[in-house]
Amino acid sequence: MAGRNGRTVRDLRRANRRAVLQRLYFDGPLSRFELGPATGLSSGSVSNVVADLIGDGLVEEAGSVDSDGGRPRTLLRVTPDSGHMIGVDVGETRVRVELFDLTLTELARAERPLEQQRYEVDVIVDHIHAGITEVLAAAGLAPERLLGVGIGVPGIVEHTPDRGAVVHGQTIGWDAIELESLLRSGSPLPEGVPCFIDNGARTLGQAEMWFGAGRGARNALVVLFGSGVGACLVTPEAEHGRAVEWGHLTVRVRGRRCRCGALGCLEAYAGAESLLARWREEGGRVPRGADEETALTAMLAAAYPPDGTAADPVALAVLEETAEYLGAGLSDLINLFQPERILMGGWAGLQLGARFLPAVRTHALSYALRHPAENVTIELGSLGPDAVTVGAAILPLADFFARGGRRPDPDPESPPPAWHRALRERTPH
Incomplete structure (x- = not known):
């Protein structure tokens, strides 16, 4: 049911979860009492949202602090291992792949030099696939647990409804490269793990604005x-x-x-x-x-x-x-x-x-x-030399927050994108 402003109850719950998650993420640990003024939510709404997030394993207790004349207040924080992201930096001299937990603590990394094969699309795609496989194996993490993979690349990134992310990298010889489609072909990741591709300067900016x-x-x-x-x-x-x-x-x-x-x-x-x-x-x-x-x-x-x-x-x-x-x-x-x-x-x-x-x-x-x-x-x-990789990992994290801490649900009524159909057609039956 939609309210006067067009927002449904589901939209409201998602917004409340996002508000609590983000406050705990950037300013936590915090008590339920502190979350009220920090988010603008009522105490009842805070309690309901916190119970929901704890039930989903996204939030956990982190000790307590004394209150003024009352019982100690329980502190809450985001659970670090409740989500994982991969960030990829397609740089000038190497492809860097890093695996992070939900709090952006690095768990594993892999690097592949570009050397004389600079910006050959097939080489870049192979490096990304190999790097993802390597960091997941190093951390012993199942790929299904990823919230997504973020990739920072040179050039203009066009997000299309039928071809996914298309990269126009004039300085590196990339003319409308359908990078998302290429990465999905032979990917070590399940189909449900989203891929986010954006310009490397933007991922650098995202990292510095969030944490730097x-x-x-x-x-x-x-x-x-x-x-x-x-x-x-x-x-x-x-x-x-x-x-x-x-x-x-x-x-x-x-x-x-x-x-x-x-x-x-x-x-x-x-x-x-x-x-x-x-x-x-x-x-x-x-x-x-x-x-x-x-x-x-x-x-x-x-x-x-x-x-x-x-x-x-x-x-x-x-x-x-x-x-x-x-x-x-x-x-x-x-x-x-x-x-x-x-x-x-x-x-x-x-x-x-x-x-x-x-x-x-x-x-x-x-x-x-x-x-x-x-x-x-x-x-x-x-943030140092890893800022682009961190910013790339923020892309799936920001999407996760926007969804209120919920993974994307497949929409059975939406037609699959063209890259999805093309992959199925190339697969031998």
Whole structure:
């Protein structure tokens, strides 16, 4: 039965369960007494919801605290092993797969280097399948217990009703790749375990906003600085974040050719790939055969020698120019979106770290309009190199919360998506 606002009793119960679960998840352990004002629910509703969640094994008692003149109050918390998620980061140099419990404690991980097979779709799919199998075996976990698998990828992710998630990754040579369908083919997971695919910058932003340096901000930008650059915009209208193809903003007319094919993109000057290419072009000694992370470490050591010897002037000049391009790119984001907080993450951003950030900050604020520049802070992300993987795992977790802590029920009346039918047709009878 629907009420005046169109919400059914089922909708109300789901919302109440979600409110209690999320408060316990982010602020617990809490008592039933504390949950009332924290969620806006009546004491009776809190008691009913808590009893329901305990019955489902999602919430458990976690000791007690003294109350003012009364009986001790029992504390409640989310049960860590009541759900599990897998997060996958399809990065520039490797595919990383991590298994987490419901509280995002890492239980197992697997990594597969990409090396010379970078972004070959079949290789990526095989790495993801193998990584999922490996982490489940390491933890002794049945795949049926997963709430889902989240995957962060480069490029624009289009969610279609008939083909699932389709990835448009122009810079990596992916043209409308039906990744969800490919992952379902030969998957080690049961059909009922959902797969969530999104842009890696958005999963990074999700992680920083939930658990990192973005907590408490209403308007924020989380920047991913890796082989290329991207960003995630978080506003009250897009509270879960929206990926922004910031790396392909034009910063120089008729400039360097970007790996997307256009001229003068920010990524052609500010990504680690272009940074190392410019160092090489200017005569820098880039280690032969080294991956980008190793090469960037060598460049930093050349520009900022740890032993006090003379710096490599070419490496230093390229890094300083890169800081200015990044700062100019950030100033555009500041002027466009007026965020209160900008966070820089990604493996290259973290590797350049505190030594690089002050120059980026100075250039960003000098290029931006005065008023928004005075109201923004620019800092490093706080979750380290695993932030994209953690954010990917949050995708099924957020869906689980939205369902009030219930797993999705199959809808027998809904026609199966096209990828589902295609798999059945390819299966030998």
